Amino acid sequence: MKLFALTAVLSTFAVGVFATAIPPTPFVCQNEKVLATHFIGKNNEVEAQVLSCSNLPSLTARSGAQKRQTNVCGNTCNTNCFTPAGGGPDPNDCQVIADALLYDNQNIGQLFNITVGNPIFMQYASCETFFVNQASYNETYCRDDWSSVIEWVAFNCQSQQNAHGGNCVASDQTWFIQIQTS
Ligand SMILES: *[C@@H]1O[C@H](CO)[C@@H](O)[C@H](O)[C@H]1NC(C)=O
């Protein structure tokens, strides 16, 4: 059912092809507060958290927001690998997160919401991933798309590519997904 979308998304992940305003440096959540924690996947093996970070725009700072909840599933994103090689996540650990997202996609639902200022964080062993909403409006994304992006970045931003993880930044900059090591 999602094959076409998956193919379309994957074909747009070309590493380093597009210029982006966001430098390929890892995002770090400042003054991190954990608002909620739960475990996902068939065996509850992946930790998932909703965070609050002081270095993201707050709702009050963006009170002029006009758009409502916006579905960004299937939007193209451009991959940036973090250089240099060394200390990246084991892509097989990232695969566990990708599989847990697919499991939840089938058993809970395809869609999840990301409110302004509240990234979603997931971790399994050496692999960590964030979904960061950079828009002035709440976003809805698809678990199967996040799963595909994790797989793509984890396996294509390795030491062979002089990298240790990376991100995939939406073409319109309104969100990005980061894959890094713990
Ligand atoms: C996302 O937020 C919208 C608007 O508040 C709500 O209607 C919808 O049920 C939420 N979707 C999920 C998957 O939580």
Ligand SMILES: *[C@@H]1O[C@H](CO)[C@@H](O)[C@H](O)[C@H]1NC(C)=O
């Ligand atoms: C985003 O969603 C949260 C929770 O549903 C809501 O409190 C907030 O007003 C929404 N923000 C915007 C900018 O729509």
